[in-house]
Amino acid sequence: MSQHVKEITGAEYEREVAQAAGPVVLDFFSTECPPCEALAPKYEAVAEQFAGKATFLKIFRQGNRDLASKLGVTGSPTLVFFKNGQEVGERLGGEDIKRTAIKAQVEAMLG
Amino acid sequence: MAEKYDVIVVGAGPAGLTAAIYASRARLKTLVLDESVPGGQVKTTHKVSNYPGFPEDVKGTDLAKAFSAQAERFGAKVRRAVEITKHDLSGPVKRFELDEEEEVEAPAVIVATGAKPRDLGVAGESRFKGRGISYCATCDGAYFEGKDIHVVGGGNSAVEESLFLTQFARSVTIIHQFDHFQAEAAIAEEALHHPKIKVIWDSEPREFLGEKGLDKLKIENVKTKEVTELATDGVFVFIGYVPRADLVKGLLPLNPWGYVETQEDMSTQVPGLYVAGDLRQKKFRQITTAVADGTIAALAAQKYVKDHKPVAAR
Numbered sequence: 478m479s480q481h482v483k484e485i486t487g488a489e490y491e492r493e494v495a496q497a498a499g500p501v502v503l504d505f506f507s508t509e510c511p512p513c514e515a516l517a518p519k520y521e522a523v524a525e526q527f528a529g530k531a532t533f534l535k536i537f538r539q540g541n542r543d544l545a546s547k548l549g550v551t552g553s554p555t556l557v558f559f560k561n562g563q564e565v566g567e568r569l570g571g572e573d574i575k576r577t578a579i580k581a582q583v584e585a586m587l588g
Numbered sequence: 589m590a591e592k593y594d595v596i597v598v599g600a601g602p603a604g605l606t607a608a609i610y611a612s613r614a615r616l617k618t619l620v621l622d623e624s625v626p627g628g629q630v631k632t633t634h635k636v637s638n639y640p641g642f643p644e645d646v647k648g649t650d651l652a653k654a655f656s657a658q659a660e661r662f663g664a665k666v667r668r669a670v671e672i673t674k675h676d677l678s679g680p681v682k683r684f685e686l687d688e689e690e691e692v693e694a695p696a697v698i699v700a701t702g703a704k705p706r707d708l709g710v711a712g713e714s715r716f717k718g719r720g721i722s723y724c725a726t727c728d729g730a731y732f733e734g735k736d737i738h739v740v741g742g743g744n745s746a747v748e749e750s751l752f753l754t755q756f757a758r759s760v761t762i763i764h765q766f767d768h769f770q771a772e773a774a775i776a777e778e779a780l781h782h783p784k785i786k787v788i789w790d791s792e793p794r795e796f797l798g799e800k801g802l803d804k805l806k807i808e809n810v811k812t813k814e815v816t817e818l819a820t821d822g823v824f825v826f827i828g829y830v831p832r833a834d835l836v837k838g839l840l841p842l843n844p845w846g847y848v849e850t851q852e853d854m855s856t857q858v859p860g861l862y863v864a865g866d867l868r869q870k871k872f873r874q875i876t877t878a879v880a881d882g883t884i885a886a887l888a889a890q891k892y893v894k895d896h897k898p899v900a901a902r
Binding site for chain 1: 623624625627631632649652668669671673687688704717718719720721722723724726727728730731732800801802822
């Protein structure tokens with residue numbers, strides 16, 4: 478199981494993301510989504526690498542529709558980046574999310 | 589120290605995994621690399637109806653898993669979600685750096701990286717990717733429960749996935765640039781008679797519009813030049829594929845469309861380097877043709893490895 482990526486629900490979004498200090502990455506995932514399966518180990522590896530510096534969260538889209546529509550997320554996987562509760566940078570999505578691309582965005586937030 | 593293999597296959601789609609089945613059964617030490625999970629384009633295809641051996645439809649994801657399990661059964665190592673961060677395929681020993689930390693090498697490499705969904709390349713597309721525009725129906729279909737959505741394209745993928753999307757959406761409107769489908773007659777007819785599916789012929793998307801998310805799609809009728817704005821909850825794009833040639837770009841000549849020309853045995857001008865599957869220049873790209881390419885590449889690579897092994901190791 479994931480040690481460095483914590484799963485949250487829509488109800489925890491305010492506390493875990495909007496009011497969080499420091500960089501947060503949020504992964505919207507779905508079931509029956511091979512690109513989501515592909516992202517999981519890469520996301521975990523980056524989370525491990527930045528442990529203590531940035532927070533890595535994931536949220537199950539099907540169970541948290543309201544938050545997905547509030548943020549306008551319509552695809553899985555989607556990575557959304559936040560700094561001090563504000564969305565920053567570009568969202569990453571689809572099958573081609575590279576480990577190096579996630580790292581680059583997190584490094585930019587830590588900049 | 590780099591870990592040594594006999595054959596490294598890049599891309600775990602039907603071509604790559606078939607190559608791995610043949611190579612590992614030939615007792616070659618075989619490694620398969622994929623930046624995603626195994627299956628290539630098959631894994632996100634909701635069902636496959638034209639692959640022999642399955643009298644009933646098979647789910648793309650199940651077929652993908654079966655290909656992979658079969659390769660692994662014979663000893664091939666299938667590495668998932670691995671990123672090639674450096675590579676040198678030009679010499680007699682071909683090397684890869686993985687995830688910036690590991691090295692692997694082999695005398696023979698089969699590149700079966702395939703193709704990825706083609707972007708439309710119209711205004712607003714990159715802005716609304718994942719905010720209303722999708723390229724994978726199995727991944728994102730459920731986001732559009734009860735919604736009115738559009739599908740762009742008219743080939744097998746577009747029509748098959750439109751039928752799949754009717755499970756979720758209230759309506760599916762297909763926008764196609766010609767006045768008939770390119771899809772196989774069997775599914776084209778099913779779509780044309782489906783109560784939830786409507787088709788707008790002779791039309792192409794021109795722009796995606798919206799405030800925060802996608803709200804509207806502007807299309808042009810290519811015959812009358814009439815431009816229409818359609819309200820939409822989401823758009824799925826299935827207009828074909830572009831080759832993933834990054835690994836061999838600069839090393840092998842690409843045709844004007846970015847595909848690699850090979851010999852009949854899948855070999856290239858670089859000894860020990862083979863290209864199989866959708867990345868190859870050929871007329872028909874099907875799971876069955878990819879599987880054939882993978883077979884041939886593995887048999888050719890097997891002979892190459894045998895002929896080039898140091899005498900002591902034979």
